[in-house]
Amino acid sequence: MSLLKLDGVQTRYGHSQVLFDVSLDVDEGEVVALLGRNGMGKTTTIRSIMSLTPAFQGDIRFRDRALRAIPAHRIARLGIGLVPEGRHIFPNLNVRENLVALASRAGGGRSWSLAQVYELFPRLAERAANMGWQLSGGEQQMLAIGRALMTSPRLLVLDEATEGLAPLIRGEIWRVLDLLKRHGLAILVIDKNLDDVLRIADRVFVLEKGRTAWHGAAPAFRAERDVQARYLGI
Numbered sequence: 001m002s003l004l005k006l007d008g009v010q011t012r013y014g015h016s017q018v019l020f021d022v023s024l025d026v027d028e029g030e031v032v033a034l035l036g037r038n039g040m041g042k043t044t045t046i047r048s049i050m051s052l053t054p055a056f057q058g059d060i061r062f063r064d065r066a067l068r069a070i071p072a073h074r075i076a077r078l079g080i081g082l083v084p085e086g087r088h089i090f091p092n093l094n095v096r097e098n099l100v101a102l103a104s105r106a107g108g109g110r111s112w113s114l115a116q117v118y119e120l121f122p123r124l125a126e127r128a129a130n131m132g133w134q135l136s137g138g139e140q141q142m143l144a145i146g147r148a149l150m151t152s153p154r155l156l157v158l159d160e161a162t163e164g165l166a167p168l169i170r171g172e173i174w175r176v177l178d179l180l181k182r183h184g185l186a187i188l189v190i191d192k193n194l195d196d197v198l199r200i201a202d203r204v205f206v207l208e209k210g211r212t213a214w215h216g217a218a219p220a221f222r223a224e225r226d227v228q229a230r231y232l233g234i
């Protein structure tokens with residue numbers, strides 16, 4: 001049984017339909033990359049999963065439970081830890097407060113303590129008393145990941161978590177994601193840096209104009225230069 005499964009998902013913003021037929025699945029302990037050029041519907045797929053922009057058609061299941069009827073604020077508590085595009089940390093809480101604000105065991109996955117998150121990201125321990133607004137982009141991203149972990153997720157979802165960050169900081173984030181994978185955490189990751197994301201991904205789904213256009217094993221995707229050219233323009 002899949003941990004997460006989308007089948008024929010269709011989503012629109014007002015009258016403008018953006019997703020026409022998105023199907024994908026993530027198994028326990030698996031890292032899945034969601035790829036596609038700008039505007040193809042990756043973020044909207046995540047928003048549909050989280051009920052932030054609910055799908056109007058299709059099936060979305062997490063641990064065999066239909067998500068479409070469940071409001072956004074309850075989905076996090078089912079065990080999906082979201083690291084959204086733009087991070088959305090609390091600017092007026094300090095690092096420690098950001099981490100504990102939404103901490104919960106409700107997600108049902110491994111519960112990460114404050115100390116364990118600080119161990120993953122020593123930088124956050126050093127900045128524990130700093131306010132959210134005082135952090136660098138990279139530190140905010142680490143904080144967003146740490147905050148998601150503290151909801152005890154069974155699935156971590158990352159939307160462009162390394163965008164705009166310096167190579168050293170990006171490396172730090174991939175190091176942690178790889179560690180989380182080895183802890184058995186399932187991860188759904190969107191990222192523009194193909195080399196980095198393919199190093200950690202087990203499988204790949206590619207979106208083209210709101211449809212799942214290709215899916216397969218990460219090594220197969222890496223080998224398929226024409227698929228990369230057609231769908232990613234590289």
Ligand SMILES: Nc1ncnc2c1ncn2[C@@H]1O[C@H](COP(=O)(O)OP(=O)(O)OP(=O)(O)O)[C@@H](O)[C@H]1O
Nearest residue numbers: 013014016018036037038039040041042043044045
């Ligand atoms: N709030 C919105 N209202 C109307 N249209 C939107 C909205 N958000 C996104 N869209 C449109 O939906 C389409 C898919 O956008 P989405 O953000 O899902 O793409 P994406 O694959 O995440 O792109 P990117 O790689 O640039 O982040 C785009 O055409 C975009 O312009």
Ligand SMILES: [Mg+2]
Nearest residue numbers: 042043044085
């Ligand atoms: Mg996006």
